[in-house]
Amino acid sequence: MKKPKLQLACDQSSLKNALKDISKVGEIVDIIECGTILLLQEGELAIECLRALFPDKIIVADTKCADAGQVVARNVSEAGADWMTCICSATLPTMRAAASEVAEVQVELYGDWTIKQAEQWLDIGVHQVIYHQSRDALLNGETWSKKDLNRIKQLIDMGFQVSVTGGLVAKRLKLFKRLNVYAFIAGRAITNSENPVSAALEFQVEINRLWGS
């Protein structure tokens, strides 16, 4: 199995807080996500600053794009993002338009998406998905279940690179140890911890322990 990457989600509500958090741990992670909350608050400047600070990291703009795929993709690409996200309820033309302007489109799986839809995403060349426990679902007391793990496996078997997110902490990664997860996405579990550097390293240590050769 290939070793999963670690992605840091920057979902602060202000650029200054995002920069304060990311400056400590950005170099430890593999992918840096400019989160939706941050984008909606600070706009493209947030992407530009992340790109300036981390020229060699993969940067994802978590636009959760539902429409106007080409314009949104061109804008985030010009600001310095490598990848962007589309919401699963976006139409195929939207995903196709987005994919024409960025290196990778990742589909964010929320609500009632279907395997039939997922096949269509593969057909148009979109082969990354993000499997969520939504922040609000977690607040509502829901958590990772056998059903989630089966669904993730099904997507991997179809040929998707599947990133996983929602309430992840390092000690929970072993839940996924039989799965060839593409990336684990964590945000506040790292940035809000007492020692963010230790928290990020703990993720990397656990990934190495479970998936390293």
Next chain:
Amino acid sequence: MKKPKLQLACDQSSLKNALKDISKVGEIVDIIECGTILLLQEGELAIECLRALFPDKIIVADTKCADAGQVVARNVSEAGADWMTCICSATLPTMRAAASEVAEVQVELYGDWTIKQAEQWLDIGVHQVIYHQSRDALLNGETWSKKDLNRIKQLIDMGFQVSVTGGLVAKRLKLFKRLNVYAFIAGRAITNSENPVSAALEFQVEINRLWGS
């Protein structure tokens, strides 16, 4: 029938272009939308500027929120927005969390939503939806059909306030004349026309002709 409102979508990629466009026609419309493209580029500053320019208009933040409903809603509300949008694939906890912080949540209908989902939105007190022809679907050659009109009627009959958008021009409004549409949303049909003031007035004249008492 109640006269539909006119909503102007500001979907420019820069604040300066949005301000140039809106300054001419903002007073003619009923609702001003801070579009997703603009929000992703300029952040909350875009909402703050629209609020400053038009203190008496309804301002909608078109966040198409899929997660973190409460944080996003609080942020846009603090910036000056009255309403915000959630994507139809957002979970009910997300919509409920958003609705706790803004006066109205509007659900954006993209992709394969169902009537059963729509009933759940009503159950949690969300009674506004936006029926779309997506920009990318329009670019792909799709247009308003009998099926769209029936779906809109069904939503109105269920008790929703239904706003309609996607490639609308004034002369196309008569397509909807048997329907109690809540608002027509237009963007570039107004701002990109040779004379934006005339284009906006043409919408209001047509709305008055078709739905005025």
